[in-house]
Amino acid sequence: MCEHFIARAATPFRLDELWPFTERLERYGIAGFGWGAAWIGADGRLHSHRDVRAFLDDPEGRARVGAMKTRAALVHLRRPSKLSTLALPDTQPFDDPAGRFSFSHNGDLKSYRPLRVAYLQQGRIHGKADTEVGARWLEDAWRDDTSAGELLSALHDRFGGEANLAVLAADGTSHHYAGNDENPVFAFRSGAIGVVSTGIYSLDRSFFRFVAPSATERRLIRLGTTASLESDGGVRHAKAPGTGSISAGAG
Template identity: 30%
Template sequence: MCELLTVKGDENIPIEWIFHYAKLLEEYGFAGFGWGVAWKNENGEIKRYRAVEGIKNDNLAPQTLRGIQSKEYLVHLRKPSLMKSIAYYNSQPYLNYETSFAFAHNGYFIHHEQHRAYFAEQLEGTSDSEVGYQYYLKKLKDQFGPQVSLELTHQELGGKANLMVLRKEAGSLLYAGNDDNRMYMFNLEGIQCAATSLHSQDDFIFQTIFPTASNIQQIPLFTSCELTAAQKAPFSFKECSMEQK
């Protein structure tokens, strides 16, 4: 029951802007049991902050993250599928050793236990999402492309999966595979955004949280694509791949 948000701007965006929208997504969604944010620093490296509290109850974040500005962010707001998995190391996004990308998942991988033993030495937490993250890493090491690796991760682990990857030297990747929580891409006053829809099958997210959004496009299910800079024309999915399950 998590929510995801990623943004990309032509100019630096203060993290307070991110706090504002992340708090609204948490308030109107089901999250509040951990959260995290990743961003690119001035050198393009990926930095990360995460907490076991929800963003509204995280008193450390405003002081710790004060002054951060970046053109790109990725936010994960957590509501675990298994409540006993509430723990710091189960908070997302995950960050690879080279700090070249951050990975976040919304949904539940129903076959995660079948792969847990294989990744036992790499796992820090107990969530199904971290198994998905490690599987994605493995596909990349197996020389599959980043978008194909996202698709293969969902195909192998099953269940429902919205995925986002913030990358050091390329645009963020999006994968929509959760029909209970559709993912949308839109322009918000010159900032290109993608967000999940609060597990609501209507347009409430745009009526209440992003009322000034334009060029709203629902990402088709089982489709992966790259978040590009803000566009004047509606987004096209010609370069996205689609695998119907």
């Protein structure tokens, strides 16, 4: 299963400030089956990089992406439940074609097959992974008057399964929904950077011992809630309100 994290800070930071943490997350999360990153560039737009190689096996990508300065980012490290999905179209995060957000997930989405068939008929599916189906649903459900926290909660309710969900929106807001009870989600600070990350499937909090030993302001994100990073990297942790009115289809 995959690992991923969102990061945000009040002032721009180089992404490679997070690379030592990312290396440890990949190592201890056994997630070296592809990686990707999305970030807000100096032009104020979403940019991304994806590679089928492990983070440590992509030195060119690490160097290029690491040199970028940003205030908000999303990084995904892949460990697929099905090795048949080891291909670039299945590598995360997934970018919204309209440029509104970038999306990733850890775990599994359960009831995705009917929508996969419908999206495939529309020419909107390019890989084999369940995450892509969730990304297409989010494209259809995305609304300016609905919070990302509500949308992530609605996505989890729609598909079921055990899934942690992360979104980096084009306005720089960053959100992480905790929905996988086997892989806890933790929030903390790495220097001035606020981070919300999956926890290497370690229920005993060994995450902080091995992956983020210098982390401060540590906290566990409750299952079924969304942690959103404020503009200064602080964590706003709230249970999403009722989402019964949110729907999206393939037709």
